[in-house]
Each structure stands twice: as C-alpha cells, then as structure tokens.
Amino acid sequence: MNxxxxxxxxxxxxxxxxxxxxxxxxxxxxxxxxxMITLTVNEFITIENVGNINLAxxxxxxxxxxxxxxxxGSGFTQFSITFAGVGTGTGNPFTLQGTGTSTLNYxxxxxxxxxxxxxxxxxxxxxxxxxxxxxxxxxxxxxxxxIFIPASAWEPVADMAPFMGTLMLxxxxx
Numbered sequence: 001m002n003x004x005x006x007x008x009x010x011x012x013x014x015x016x017x018x019x020x021x022x023x024x025x026x027x028x029x030x031x032x033x034x035x036m037i038t039l040t041v042n043e044f045i046t047i048e049n050v051g052n053i054n055l056a057x058x059x060x061x062x063x064x065x066x067x068x069x070x071x072x073g074s075g076f077t078q079f080s081i082t083f084a085g086v087g088t089g090t091g092n093p094f095t096l097q098g099t100g101t102s103t104l105n106y107x108x109x110x111x112x113x114x115x116x117x118x119x120x121x122x123x124x125x126x127x128x129x130x131x132x133x134x135x136x137x138x139x140x141x142x143x144x145x146x147i148f149i150p151a152s153a154w155e156p157v158a159d160m161a162p163f164m165g166t167l168m169l170x171x172x173x174x
Contacts, residue, residue: 043075047171048138053147063106063149068114069169070138071131076173080127083108083145086166093124096163104154104163109146119146129174145169 049069057063071079085093096104109119112131122128134142147167157163 041075043073043173045071045073045076045079045171045173046138047071047169049141050169053167055147055149057149057151057154059155060151062151063154064147066144066146068141068144070135070141071112071133071143071171072135072138073133073171073173074136077133078129078174079131079133080129080172080174081110081131081143082125082127082170082172083110083122084125084168084170086168094165094167096165098157098160098163100160102157102160102163104149104157106165107148108167109148111144111146112142114141114144119144127172 047069051067051069053065053067055063055065071081073079083094085095094106094108096106098104108122108124110122110128111117111119112134120128131143154163
C-alpha cells in the first residue's frame with residue numbers, strides 16, 4: 001500500500017489544486033464606478049447693527065454722527081454698498097423732511113473699517129464698489145457711515161424741526 005499511495009496522491013493533489021484555482025478565477029467578478037464630489041458654497045451677504053441716528057447739535061456746530069455696523073458674507077471676496085434716501089420725493093435723495101414743506105439736505109460718508117482714514121463721501125443711489133469682505137459673521141462691527149449737516153444749513157431752519165428721514169443701506173456681492 002505504501003507504493004500505491006504516493007503515486008495516487010500526487011495526481012489527486014494536482015487535480016484539487018487545478019480545480020481550486022479555476023474555481024477562484026471563476027468566482028472573482030468585480031466592477032467599478034466613479035463619483036464626482038462637488039462642494040458648493042452658497043453666497044450670502046448680511047448687514048447688521050445699523051442704528052438710528054439722533055442729531056442734536058449745539059449752536060454754531062455741525063450736526064453729525066457716526067454709526068458703526070457690520071457687513072459679512074461668504075462665497076465672494078468683495079461687495080458694493082449703496083446709500084439711498086427713502087421717501088424723500090424729488091430733489092436730493094439725502095433729504096430730511098421738517099414741518100410743513102421744509103427740508104434739510106445731509107451728506108453721507110462711508111468707510112469699510114471702524115478706524116483709519118477719513119470716510120469717503122458717497123453719492124445717493126451710486127454703489128461704492130470693490131469693498132473687501134472682512135467677515136463671515138457679524139461678531140464685531142467692521143464698517144461705518146457718517147451723517148453730516150453743516151451748521152450753516154440747519155441753523156436757518158431750526159424752528160422747523162424736527163427733521164426726519166430714512167436712509168437705506170444696501171449691500172451686494174461682487
């Protein structure tokens with residue numbers, strides 16, 4: 001029996017090996033696909049902390065006040081800001097309405113910072129372009145506007161006070 005076993009074992013082992021490798025080759029089936037992944041950041045812009053302006057000048061002094069506010073956003077690096085008088089009718093859009101038909105014009109200046117150089121005088125309804133976006137949220141104020149009325153303009157009509165009006169600030173991504 002010893003002579004017969006090695007002769008039979010070798011062909012049986014080769015047969016099992018061949019059968020095993022052909023079974024492995026037949027059972028390995030695969031396929032592939034690709035997925036394109038895109039991250040889109042939706043643009044948004046916000047303006048916050050714009051406050052009311054209450055002017056109470058002393059005789060002989062200009063009526064002026066500065067308001068600090070925040071512009072924040074995401075998905076762009078620059079923005080424009082437009083200042084417009086609301087409900088002022090014809091004439092200068094930066095106009096306050098007093099009693100009767102009396103009006104009082106004012107000036108608006110803007111700075112895309114809370115300190116630094118003097119704010120730039122703006123024109124009504126004309127966007128101030130190419131301002132660098134400084135924040136993605138309004139944790140802190142990062143811009144200012146200034147309202148200015150010379151004493152020579154408000155003193156002659158002081159008895160027609162109070163003068164009131166609305167200033168609209170609009171920010172837009174660029």
